[in-house]
Amino acid sequence: MNYVFQFGAVPREFGLLLQGAWLTVKLSAGAMFFGLLLGIACAQAKRARWRALRGLVQAYVDAIRNTPFLVQLLLIYLGLPSIGIRLLPGQAALLAMIVNVGAYATEIVRAGIEAVPVQHVEAGRSLGLSRWQVFRFIVLTPALRAVFPALGSQFILIMLASSVVSVISAEELTAVTDMIVARTFRSFEFYFVATGMYLVMSFAFQAVFAVIDRRLFGRWSRQA
Amino acid sequence: MIREFTVSEFWYLLQATRWTILLSIVAFVGGSVVGFAMTLMRIAGSRALRFPAMAYIKVFQGTPLLMQLFLIYFGIGLLGVQVAPWTAAAIAFTLYASAFLAEIWRGCIQAIPRGQWEGARSLSLRYGQQLRFVVLPQALRVAVPPTVGFLVQLLKGTSLASVIGFVELTRAAQVVNNSTFSPLTVYALVAAIYFSLCWPLSRLADRLEARLGSHLVPKVQGQV
Numbered sequence: 001m002n003y004v005f006q007f008g009a010v011p012r013e014f015g016l017l018l019q020g021a022w023l024t025v026k027l028s029a030g031a032m033f034f035g036l037l038l039g040i041a042c043a044q045a046k047r048a049r050w051r052a053l054r055g056l057v058q059a060y061v062d063a064i065r066n067t068p069f070l071v072q073l074l075l076i077y078l079g080l081p082s083i084g085i086r087l088l089p090g091q092a093a094l095l096a097m098i099v100n101v102g103a104y105a106t107e108i109v110r111a112g113i114e115a116v117p118v119q120h121v122e123a124g125r126s127l128g129l130s131r132w133q134v135f136r137f138i139v140l141t142p143a144l145r146a147v148f149p150a151l152g153s154q155f156i157l158i159m160l161a162s163s164v165v166s167v168i169s170a171e172e173l174t175a176v177t178d179m180i181v182a183r184t185f186r187s188f189e190f191y192f193v194a195t196g197m198y199l200v201m202s203f204a205f206q207a208v209f210a211v212i213d214r215r216l217f218g219r220w221s222r223q224a
Numbered sequence: 225m226i227r228e229f230t231v232s233e234f235w236y237l238l239q240a241t242r243w244t245i246l247l248s249i250v251a252f253v254g255g256s257v258v259g260f261a262m263t264l265m266r267i268a269g270s271r272a273l274r275f276p277a278m279a280y281i282k283v284f285q286g287t288p289l290l291m292q293l294f295l296i297y298f299g300i301g302l303l304g305v306q307v308a309p310w311t312a313a314a315i316a317f318t319l320y321a322s323a324f325l326a327e328i329w330r331g332c333i334q335a336i337p338r339g340q341w342e343g344a345r346s347l348s349l350r351y352g353q354q355l356r357f358v359v360l361p362q363a364l365r366v367a368v369p370p371t372v373g374f375l376v377q378l379l380k381g382t383s384l385a386s387v388i389g390f391v392e393l394t395r396a397a398q399v400v401n402n403s404t405f406s407p408l409t410v411y412a413l414v415a416a417i418y419f420s421l422c423w424p425l426s427r428l429a430d431r432l433e434a435r436l437g438s439h440l441v442p443k444v445q446g447q448v
Binding site for chain 1: 289384398407
């Protein structure tokens, strides 16, 4: 191998890389937050009495979980304009990530909700709590606490999957790296650095989730 | 020149599906071999074996698949060897699969109670024999559902090979879309093809899991 690695260009472009990484963090955080809300709503809808609604949610979850994220993204970015919905790359990327993570979150949250004993709900009702209070304090909180580790892993996976949105040139870390590579021809060096940055981000998200877990759920033991 | 989307375009997509399937099979078989070696290292008593395997798994699970593809594609190029996208993709997906399978199988082996190992040892079986005759047969039962589940993740993941120019289903969709410019039809169709490949596998995984009674455990699944 007579290739000379030249990491010299890396410091010069580092600011740009950081900007890209920041957009990755923002996109991921947005997808996690709204995806979780979507997941909670869908998990509830799956327990609804109305059968058509349950079927619809199941179809959504199955469709997302059995097709590649890249195809979902292209369908949203290139396909939606044919029916009059035009999105900027960043918007399409965020929407695709929310829709995607929402389906996975649905299944995880549902597992948590199903693990809540019926007796707890009955006890809450008999204490005169409203339906909303029962849902919020007796069903949702323990459910989220029980599945928080799984949710965290899933969220980190969507952060990693966000590199795919570079394909529609939303300017996150991977797209910025592609751009720099096209300009400097130092492909291996820059992809190497970007990969390291992703690794750091996934550790950072893990650390943040650990803190959230302690802050939010630390008062209760994990075992329900 | 804009062409109509006709049966011949549909036929072209179906033919490209072969490459998606073939790449998945190659990666799965290769990944199983490497992954099994990694599993053995990961559960070994010696730290010198365990640590590299842990690092290997952490790196592959903590970085985007797209970056791994780029690094391997451009990295092999640096060695002075010209490789086709097919070779690079096959290597990259093999390594990717091996890391995930190693982690899945490690979990399955470690789910076997310690008493099984001890019992086997007290029958004066050697380490290899304990593994082969006592632990692995039991672990295999637990390992089948998540392994099938991972196959879905791998199948979806191969869509990223399109980015380095390997003509599988997603790449073929881009080619067809460029000439027919009917993105909604093309990508919806491609999504349907992926779905028809992945859904039966997902169902199978769910069923096997339900039979083992582990379906209530929240499940994290790769989403690319």
